[in-house]
Amino acid sequence: MEKLVNTSKLIHDKIVRVMTKRLKTNEFKKVIDAGSGKISASIALKYFPNAKVDAVIFPGDNRKKNPLQNAIGSDRLEIMEADICNTNFRKQYDFCLVHCSLGEALRWGNSFENMFHHIMDIKAKYFLIIDIFEDPCVHFRYIEQYLKEKGFKILKKKKFKNPTPEHYPKVKIDKYKLEFDSKHYMVYLVQNIS
Numbered sequence: 001m002e003k004l005v006n007t008s009k010l011i012h013d014k015i016v017r018v019m020t021k022r023l024k025t026n027e028f029k030k031v032i033d034a035g036s037g038k039i040s041a042s043i044a045l046k047y048f049p050n051a052k053v054d055a056v057i058f059p060g061d062n063r064k065k066n067p068l069q070n071a072i073g074s075d076r077l078e079i080m081e082a083d084i085c086n087t088n089f090r091k092q093y094d095f096c097l098v099h100c101s102l103g104e105a106l107r108w109g110n111s112f113e114n115m116f117h118h119i120m121d122i123k124a125k126y127f128l129i130i131d132i133f134e135d136p137c138v139h140f141r142y143i144e145q146y147l148k149e150k151g152f153k154i155l156k157k158k159k160f161k162n163p164t165p166e167h168y169p170k171v172k173i174d175k176y177k178l179e180f181d182s183k184h185y186m187v188y189l190v191q192n193i194s
């Protein structure tokens with residue numbers, strides 16, 4: 001019996017359910033959670049019940065590693081410590097979940113653009129990109145432009161209201177002065193048609 005975090009009341013759970021409802025998720029065998037944590041890993045294990053899930057975290061990010069190890073018990077989950085911007089993922093994946101990891105690129109010394117390019121280089125059929133609309137480190141116009149230029153197909157784009165907004169305290173990262181409330185999530189379901 002798998003041990004997962006109960007995510008059923010969380011907006012993140014609803015987002016993944018709504019956005020993937022037309023996909024044959026039962027048939028997915030390999031999923032990557034690019035920028036993982038106990039919430040996204042639990043949701044991936046829940047909505048892709050026949051898939052193995054590679055949960056990628058930045059090397060040494062114990063904020064994420066310890067809860068993943070302690071809160072989840074599943075032989076379908078593999079925790080991988082790897083810098084996405086410095087790793088060639090050789091596997092072919094059915095699905096890549098990108099759950100609030102783009103906004104953290106700078107924290108680990110990468111630019112948003114570099115992190116996004118490397119994520120989109122992962123060999124996955126579908127991507128679900130979820131991030132906080134108000135986060136100044138996430139450039140949604142850039143995302144859309146890049147996907148268009150590189151021939152990815154946006155199957156669905158939707159903005160979700162966050163029923164439980166959090167206040168992100170004032171910090172300065174690189175050129176960004178961050179202080180925002182997570183009032184909405186911007187979400188893209190993307191198909192790799194190459």
Ligand SMILES: C[S@@+](CC[C@H](N)C(=O)[O-])C[C@H]1O[C@@H](n2cnc3c(N)ncnc32)[C@H](O)[C@@H]1O
Binds near residue numbers: 037038082104
């Ligand atoms: C805000 S957390 C994501 C939350 C997570 N999806 C959840 O549901 O709990 C950001 C994640 O991105 C990862 N991350 C950020 N930059 C990364 C990089 N360059 N390579 C690998 N992981 C990265 C962090 O280690 C962390 O796991």
